Amino acid sequence: MELLKQRILADANIYEGNVLKVDSFLNHQLDVFLLDEMGKEFKKRFSDSDVTKILTVEASGISLACMAAVYFKVPVIFAKKTEALNMDEDTYNTKAYSYTRSEEYIMKVSKRYINKEDSLLIIDDFLANGEAALGLIEIARQAGAKIAGIGAAIEKGFQKGGKLLREKGYKVESLVIVKSMENGNIIFD
Amino acid sequence: MELLKQRILADANIYEGNVLKVDSFLNHQLDVFLLDEMGKEFKKRFSDSDVTKILTVEASGISLACMAAVYFKVPVIFAKKTEALNMDEDTYNTKAYSYTRSEEYIMKVSKRYINKEDSLLIIDDFLANGEAALGLIEIARQAGAKIAGIGAAIEKGFQKGGKLLREKGYKVESLVIVKSMENGNIIFD
Numbered sequence: 001m002e003l004l005k006q007r008i009l010a011d012a013n014i015y016e017g018n019v020l021k022v023d024s025f026l027n028h029q030l031d032v033f034l035l036d037e038m039g040k041e042f043k044k045r046f047s048d049s050d051v052t053k054i055l056t057v058e059a060s061g062i063s064l065a066c067m068a069a070v071y072f073k074v075p076v077i078f079a080k081k082t083e084a085l086n087m088d089e090d091t092y093n094t095k096a097y098s099y100t101r102s103e104e105y106i107m108k109v110s111k112r113y114i115n116k117e118d119s120l121l122i123i124d125d126f127l128a129n130g131e132a133a134l135g136l137i138e139i140a141r142q143a144g145a146k147i148a149g150i151g152a153a154i155e156k157g158f159q160k161g162g163k164l165l166r167e168k169g170y171k172v173e174s175l176v177i178v179k180s181m182e183n184g185n186i187i188f189d
Numbered sequence: 190m191e192l193l194k195q196r197i198l199a200d201a202n203i204y205e206g207n208v209l210k211v212d213s214f215l216n217h218q219l220d221v222f223l224l225d226e227m228g229k230e231f232k233k234r235f236s237d238s239d240v241t242k243i244l245t246v247e248a249s250g251i252s253l254a255c256m257a258a259v260y261f262k263v264p265v266i267f268a269k270k271t272e273a274l275n276m277d278e279d280t281y282n283t284k285a286y287s288y289t290r291s292e293e294y295i296m297k298v299s300k301r302y303i304n305k306e307d308s309l310l311i312i313d314d315f316l317a318n319g320e321a322a323l324g325l326i327e328i329a330r331q332a333g334a335k336i337a338g339i340g341a342a343i344e345k346g347f348q349k350g351g352k353l354l355r356e357k358g359y360k361v362e363s364l365v366i367v368k369s370m371e372n373g374n375i376i377f378d
Binding site: 015019021023024025027028029030031032033035036053058059062063066067069070073075076077078080082084086087088098100101109110112113 | 204208210212213214216217218219220221222224225242247248251252254255256258259262264265266267269271273275276277287289290298299301302
C-alpha cells in the first residue's frame with residue numbers, strides 16, 4: 001500500500017532491537033484518515049472472503065480493526081490482556097508473548113462473542129513473530145470458529161510470523177512488508 | 190442519546206458493585222455503527238468548540254475516540270498504561286486508579302504529541318468517579334494544552350465524576366446519564 005509506505009518513510013523511526021516506531025500515526029497518536037484508507041484496503045484484499053467478525057487484541061489493533069469493520073459491516077471483538085471486574089469469567093484464553101513488552105500475557109475473549117458459526121478476520125498493527133496472531137487463532141480454535149484471514153498493517157518480513165502463518169495455510173495480507181531496516185534504511189518488499 | 194439508551198436497555202447487564210456491563214457493544218465486542226453514531230453526536234455537542242486533538246486512554250476509549258475523530262477531522266492520542274519498548278522515554282505521566290481493575294496505574298503520553306497549542310477533547314467510554322478524565326486533564330496540564338471538553342458515552346450520575354468535573358468548569362457531555370441502577374432497573378437522567 002503506497003500511502004502507508006510513504007508515511008513510514010516520512011515519519012517512522014528505527015530503534016535498537018528491530019523496533020520500527022510508528023507511534024506518530026499508528027499506535028499512540030492515530031491518523032484516522034490513514035487508518036480509514038487502510039481499513040478500505042483490507043476490505044479490497046479480503047473482498048471474496050466471508051467475514052462475520054473482526055478479531056484483534058488490545059490496544060494497538062483496536063483502531064485499525066474498527067476502521068476496517070465499517071467496510072466489512074461486521075462487529076469487532078478485541079481480546080483483553082488484563083483482568084477486570086467487568087470481564088466475563090467464561091472465556092476462551094491463551095498465553096502469548098509480547099516482544100515489545102518483554103513479557104508473557106494471557107489474552108481472553110468472552111465465550112459469548114465468538115462461536116462456531118463465525119468466520120473471523122484477524123487484524124493487528126504489526127506482524128513480526130506472529131505471537132499475537134497465533135494467540136488469536138488459538139482462541140478461534142477454542143470457539144470452533146473459522147479463520148477468514150489475517151491482516152496486518154506492517155509485516156516485518158525478516159521475522160518469522162508471516163512465513164509461519166502462510167505455511168499453515170492462512171491467507172495473510174500485510175499492507176506493507178518491511179524486508180529490512182538495517183543501518184536506518186527501510187526497504188520494502 | 191436515545192439510540193444508546195435503547196441499546197443499554199436491550200443489552201446491558203448489571204453486576205455487583207455498580208458494574209454496568211456493556212461489553213456486547215461498547216468495550217469488548219464493538220458495534221462500529223453505533224460507535225459511529227456516537228462519534229457524530231459528540232461532534233454535534235462540541236460543534237462550537239475548537240478541538241485540535243482527541244485524547245483518550247487505552248483500551249476502551251480508543252474505538253469511540255477514533256469514530257469521533259473522523260467527524261472532528263483531528264488525530265487521536267491514546268494514553269498508554271503499560272511499559273513497552275516502543276514507548277518514548279520523554280512522557281507526560283500521572284497516576285490514576287482503576288475501579289474496574291482495582292489497581293493504580295500510570296498513564297503516559299509522549300511529549301511529542303501534545304503541546305501548548307493544543308485544545309483537547311477528552312473522550313472515554315465511562316464517566317464514573319472521574320479518575321481517567323482527571324488523569325488526562327493532568328497530562329494536558331503538564332503539556333500546557335487547553336481542555337476543549339470532556340465526552341463520555343455513559344455517565345454514572347450517581348458517582349462523583351461528572352459533578353466534580355462540571356464544578357471545575359469543564360464542559361462535560363455524556364451521551365447518556367444513568368441516574369440509578371438499583372434492583373436491576375436502569376433509570377436514565
